[in-house]
Amino acid sequence: MSRTLFENALVITADDRNTIYRSGWLLVEEDRIASLGEGRFEGDRTGITVVDAAGHALLPGIVDAHTHVAGSLFKGLLEDDPNGFYGFALPMEGQLTREDVYRLSLLGAWECMQAGITTVNEIYHYSLQVAQALDEIGIRAVVSQNIVDVDIGALRYNDYTRDAAKGESFLEENIRLIETYHGKDNGRITCRVGPHATDTVSMELAKKCVEVGQRYQVGFHTHVAQSRREVAQLKSSYGLTPVEYLRETGLLGDHLMAAHCIYVTPSDIRLLAESGTHLLHCTEGLGRDADFPPTREMFDAGVDIVLGTDWLTMDPWANMRFGIALNRQHGVDHATASALGMLRRSTIQPARALGLGDRIGSLEPNKQADLLLLDLTGPNLTPMFHDPVVTIVYNACRGDVTDVMVDGRFTVRHRRLQTMDAAEILHQGQKVAMEVYGRHLAALH
Template sequence: MKADVVFTHAYVLTMKGEGVGMIEDGAVAVKGNRIIKTGTHEEVMKVCQTEEEVDAKGKLIMPGLIDAHIHTGLAILRGVAQDITGWMEEGLWPFMKHVTDDDHLKGSMLNIIEGVKAGTTTFCDYDSNMNELAENYAEIGAKARVAEMVNEIPKDIGDLPAGELYPFDPAIGERKLQNNIKLMDKWHGAANGKVTCLFGPHGPDMMSLDLLKETKSLAEKYDTKLHMHVCQGDREILQMEKRYGKRSIPFLHEEGFLNDRLLAVHLTEATKKETEMVAASGASMVNCSGSIGIIDGIVPPVLEFTEAGGLAALGSDQAPGNNCNNMFNEMKFAAILNKVKRKDPAVFTATKALRMATIEAAQAIGLGHETGSLEEGKKADLVFIDLESPAMSPVISKPVRNIVPNLVYSANGSEVADVMVDGKFIMKDRQILTLNERAKIKEANEAAEGLSERAASQFTAQHSPLVAMMERGEL
């Protein structure tokens, strides 16, 4: 068979089967935007002819990482809401009423650049103004699974005293729902199929039951998934009990939302029984260890979820409280925090974390048929890791291999040398090829300066604990 290019003499991490599918002295053949053959160098070159053979000795070729839950527009507020107990009410919301659509757009590109440089090729982005944010993915060439975050919450929600019932504005909900429908009509399958769409109810506490049901009906009509926060914090449970007299998961079960369309994010406050109920329903879970660890001090029940037979993925969530939108960070956090939680170093392996950022993430978000592993017929979403970088050295293959543990526990993303999406390099030698990285970062910094000036009086008026920390010299 004829290939456009064959990458040879690499370690190839296919993620086939139940493990990682490691091939030593491996090769990957690409034609157009798809993989046509993987195997040892000898096996691939025996059946593939190509005019371009690239010697990848000293590299690991692996599937692109998948960030299954990220709010890229919030990168404009990176690092403004951690180390306090009310991260959303006291850190994020005072800023949000001052964030413009242009701020969201520039922050989003910042996050996407960050992710690509750390090997993320697919972003499951969940934010407002997604019709505009999707343009960033088309520009940089990354893959995106996008949803408009639909809710009925007014922009001045930060003025509401903590614990009071959220006011719903149906006009806001209708506008955001229409934006999600427009997103589906405009972007589903756009950018040569690299951008696809989901429906994105913000959470069962953030919208009326009527709007929640309408969103569910649309997901069924368009045959796609629902990307939704579920049990994301005690504030959600409080709102649900005040409004419906039920906790989130029993409520969603009664209303018919627990099924394989649901991508349930966080489950932070779910009981063991509720976690098992979601897993048994066929819904998938997204675990955001870095974010929830920093903003809530909690280890989400991803281990309990998978032990109950559920399919889970990893996500980086939001930059205001997590700071880092990097899937190497999430793999390490997920493994270490769950080991500590169970007091068992063997309970959450590096392989388990890696699968949740590749093949199982792809399956969870509904793209397992085209990405997440290096298999014949799948899209050529490849990441090339420099095995001669300090964090990946030395490479040991006998009597045991150390590449996978070092990927999860040692690497930080700077080891990613090249990134290919759909058969085209969008980063080579750590340089983004499709846009001016420095110019985009400068634009985001300038937007953040203006936003900070607009929000300053809000923080002073609310006696923000973050401002107090800064005045004490702690920030």
């Protein structure tokens, strides 16, 4: 049996009591956390690999509640373009091949892993290739196929012509994804059904998605009320708000991971809270796009709000800080929009939202060993007073993450990717990105 002992670490558990061990140890046996505590490990040391984690914090791996890892393709192209999403990104996605998505998923996943993200809740095109990449690189992932029955490239012209056959083929790919990957590798890869958004999936198709989810006993992942265009589309087609559409189709509920929910009414907020739907709050992207949901009302109503990075930049540390700053600016109190609050909304709370709360999200005996080591010796994390969570959340950078473990296996060790050739991933990522961009520009002329 493989046994790894972390010693002399500042252990931040994110358990229900937020236990911290100032000079702690944690023992990993095979894929699980066997035990942890304060001081010196007094158990049997035969055959044990010791990691001296002095000068480091040991935290649960970050659970990123909403990603399109291949979408890191668009970094540097969209951030300063107010019409970038519909006008540029969605048409350019039409140029992606399966092989491109595989290469770009490796690139985005490596960015996530380098930042200490151990689980991604992922939805994108060509999900079989996304799942293949995430499986190979060794991250934990919940994968959904992007299902639409419109031409997403035509949305910039407000053209919502439905194509039922296209919708069926994406749903078929989601079924193949579930049959191939759900529960794979010790349950490291699981799947959901991914109706893309309330405006890009007709009610008929959404109901079929619900049937498939029920048949395979998996949850759902979607985008909700992310633009005024979406709200207007739902109103003119069905006379419903996006959240009412979720209720009508059967998507609303504890089984749904719902990204954004920016343009919602007070009655929508009540529906989200009462149904136990999980709101995936992608704070850095919201700040960039100058869009924000009414989170003060949502927190007050008891909506389950968890953090995701979405795409372009997968930096959970910046995301927590945007989460604090933007929520406070929108009237959320300091205790709710706090360092501890955002850390929990990036670890144990999204784990529970995904139905994985008994397996990951905190450092506790019998959970899967998904964790990260953070270098505390830099000037940005010095001095450290009585509450290290505050110091870390306000000051840690993804470059401070030195080691990452998923399922008891080091995926990153001394800042180096252990599972694949990182230089090749970067080389291929850059090459593929330039090719896709070139094809997109050529198609415009």
